[in-house]
Amino acid sequence: MSLLEISGVNKTFGGLKALDDVNLSVREGTVHAIIGPNGAGKSTLLNAIIGKLIPDNGTVTFNGEDIVGHKPHEINQAGISRVFQTPEIFGELSIMENMMIPLLAHRDGAFKMNPWKRSDDEADLIDKAHHFLDDVNLWGKKDTIAGSLSRGDKRRLELAMCLSQDPKLLLLDEPTAGMARADTNNTIDLLKQIASRGITMAIIEHDMHVVFSLAERISVLAQGHVIVEGTPEEIKVDPKVREAYLGGAEV
Amino acid sequence: MDAILLQILNGLDKGGAYALIALGLTLIFGTLGVVNFAHGALFMLGAFCAVSLNKMMTASVKVKDESVTFFEAFKEVPYLELWLGETGTTLISWSVPLSILLAIPVMLFIGLAMERGLIRHFYRRPHADQILVTFGLAIVLQEIVKASFGANPHPQAVPEMFSGTANVGALFGLGDNIVYPIWRLVYFFFSMSIIGMVFAFLQFTTFGMVVRAGMADRETVQLLGINITKRFSIVFGLAAVVSGLAGLMYTPILPPDYHIGMDFLVLSFVVVVVGGMGSLPGAVLAGFLLGILQSFASMNEVKSVLPGIDQIIIYLIAMVVLLVRPRGLLGRKGVMED
Amino acid sequence: MNTVATKKKDNLMVLIFAAVVLSMPVWLQPFGAAYPDLMQKFVIFGLFAVGFNILFGQTGYLSFGHAAFIGVGSYATVWVFKLYTMNIVPAILFGVLVSGVFALVIGFICLRRTGIYFSILTLALAQMSYNLAYSVLTPITNGETGLQLSLDDPRAWDAAQVQGEGIPATNFFGMEMSAWDGLFGFYVCAAVLILGFYISVRITRSSFGSMLRGIKTNQQRMTYTGLNTRPYALSAFVISGMYAGLAGSLMAAVDPLAGAERMQWTASGEVVLMTILGGVGTLIGPVLGAAVIKYFENIFSAINTSVLADFYSFLPDGLIDIFVGVSALFVGKGWHLTLGLMFMLVVIFLPGGIMEGIDRIKNRFAKKPQQD
Secondary structure: OEEEEEEEEEEEEOOEEEEEEEEEEEEOOOEEEEEOOOOOOHHHHHHHHHOOOOOOEEEEEEOOEEOOOOOHHHHHHHOEEEEOOOOOOOOOOEHHHHHHHHHHHHHHOOOOOOOOOEHHHOHHHHHHHHHHHHHOOOHHHOOOEHHHOOHHHHHHHHHHHHHOOOOOEEEEEOOOOOOOHHHHHHHHHHHHHHHHOOOEEEEEOOOHHHHHHHOOEEEEEEOOEEEEEEOHHHHHHOHHHHHHOOOOOOO | OHHHHHHHHHHHHHHHHHHHHHHHHHHHHHHHOOOOOOHHHHHHHHHHHHHHHHHHHOOEEEEEOOOOOOOOOEEEEEHHHHHHOHHHHHHHHOHHHHHHHHHHHHHHHHHHHHHHHOHHHHOOOOHHHHHHHHHHHHHHHHHHHHHHHOOOOOOOOOOHHHOOEEEHHHHOOOOOOOEEEHHHHHHHHHHHHHHHHHHHHHHHOHHHHHHHHHHHOHHHHHHOOOOHHHHHHHHHHHHHHHHHHHHHHHOOOOOOOOOHHHHHHHHHHHHHHHHOOOOHHHHHHHHHHHHHHHHHHOOHHHHHHOOOHHHHHHHHHHHHHHHHOOOOOOOOOOOOOO | OOOOOOHHHHHHHHHHHHHHHHOHHHHOHHHOOOOHHHHHHHHHHHHHHHHHHHHHHHHOOOOOOOHHHHHHHHHHHHHHHHHOOOEHHHHHHHHHHHHHHHHHHHHHHHOOOOHHHHHHHHHHHHHHHHHHHHOOOHHHHOOOOOEEOOOOOOOHHHOOOOOOOOOOOOEEOOEEOOOHHHHHHHHHHHHHHHHHHHHHHHHHHEHHHHHHHHHHHOHHHHHOOOOOHHHHHHHHHHHHHHHHHHHHHHHHHHOOEEOHHHHOHHHHHHHHHHHHHHOOOOOOHHHHHHHHHHHHHHHHHHOOHHHHHHHOOOOOHHHHHHHHHHHHOOOHHHHHHHHHHHHHHHHHHOOOHHHHHHHHHHHHHHHHHHHO
């Protein structure tokens, strides 16, 4: 069964067609990679899914419900979390507080007035934060101001924040961009572990090593259009993919 | 019909002042990305250029008053009259237009000094800091003027040929009911020509082209290797001169006091927001629009239906515009949205 | 800043705060500031700044119109005095309620925009309220004269009590605010400040407080974390508006009149300065900033040229005039010049305010032993 179903989505900026009749379906419990050359419309597609921009037409169905036109926070509450290309965290707050916010959002919904109870009395949420921070090796730094972390730690923190919301679908925008090889391998292991828990993932990635280590399905986007969709083995041998990458040194 | 035309005329001089200040605010904002709360103070400083020149020209000496024959009487006679006779008197009556010559270098200097000395260090600071430091500067400038010129307004006269009223109605063949102070017409044409000059400067010179490109996309222009920062400080000086002249020429219409700048600043901000942050034509359009609407709102017929509307019309329009069209009338997407 | 706040530490902080505030009449003696009028100002403006900090310091929205809520609070309070009772409790409650409703309306409009648009909108709306108070709303505000009590006010609930000569005084269940040479009024205000401070500590440590700081730090992440930021920001706006209204009500309670000049943009600018001078986003900073500014305002405004001449009397004759002339610019009526300069200096050199300054000094001392 497909968890996310994108059909006939178009988006034009000025005269430029960023998304051209995109059809894509992410099956529940799989890791689905979206690859393609620069400017192919990958980030635009993610933005259309999370409600940052509204497609000109077409439908985006998540868990059987059309989410086009819904506000970003409603889409997140429906179960979609996104890790951004440059980590979007609360830079002035401690790691612990960075974790508390998504945990509260997950438990209390989009808005709940709770100005009296101390956050440090929320024992169950703190336990959860502990668990997810342990996963990314950040529990020891829980009182550090997030903005002072290294880029890799920021990414891991953002990942932990998204995971703590128990998302049905996790969107990752180049989770290993700018990472050293060893770091990349760690991240791959971490993502594999997450996938093994049954969380559905859609990944945008340039690094083919990452893509082929993780993905069960791959969609190739070129000039705003999905040119091929298939298993990694199918994609590897597809001539259209090589063509799209102009010689495709990476493939 | 006559009444409507008269109200439009009434709004033009005020609209001109709003437009000129808003133009300067927008130029600075568009190029430097700085929200200048001290911009009203520049308007005020311009006005006090006129006051200062008038004070200098009327520096006077006590002489015996010959017209009084019963006893020894003295009167104050300005040196200029003593030395030049009639010509001196005429010169003094021209003090406001003459002070333009003084104000251009003075305001340019003040503008450059402000940019070099203070604003420059705030380009990379958060907008809140820019607002706060220019707000503090506005208070300082205003208090300095208060300490040197006192708290009372300083009425300024206009040259004789521009005093009195013009029968505008007759000019358009609309009957004799529409009479209008000449100086206000002068102010309108003055503001239009300054606006015209600024636009021509931006449109037809290479310098202006770079500035416009910088307003549209600062990073790209910098990547081309053009030193924007240097040009932008000249823009700041230019904006200071424009606001200064706007204040200077306004002195015969509204006697300036030390807080005239703040009064105009709040309104000019509203003008900029209504016109669209970062849009020069928007600033001009909204300036005149709000000036005219304000003068309509102060008609007795309107006030009797909606009491107090003249006090709040500008703010009401600003609220409606922001709620319906958050970017303002001619605003571009993405300007200062975070 | 990096130390972790615990319940114990917070309770201790509130206790110390309460002790310091309540003992003001004692420890302000050597500063010559221990008279009730001035101490009431410290406390009331401190409360104003604490509330303002919830919006500006925690949520990151810079409002330039918060003085409007002071005005609304005072007018509402004086009207209760006039119509119903001179007891300050219902009057203050009503003042807070009305300013809360007013803040809800203003906030609903202004919070449709963020950043500088928000600042300009609040400035414009406050200026509009100020203009209205002077014009159309004169029946409510009594225009330039200001709203005052008069002998023939109805005071419906007080009618049963025996009325003495003249206008009765504002009281707390019969205890007049001017009792104990005015000190009673001060203690009432101080109690309210301590309560207000405690509430702000609780808000800061609550999950609601985390949400506000989240909005300040990264509004985008908030949205994509499933949070609807607008009601959170609006709540912060209303809470801080109610604090300002409370401050306005207290002003009316100790001195029962209300004037539109309290609503001017300069008053709004003053609370911004108090907050940044003390330390934006810190708990104690705003109260400290308010006290420092009100203290210096009091000292500087009182200085005149003869005081200056005395002060410089050790100098040679010619120099005295020059020094007195220059210094006179900054004192007496020139206090606002000093205020403006302070504003600039703090923003330029100490954006974190006094609290940051204290931290810096602490760190310097803390580091020394390691170097040795």
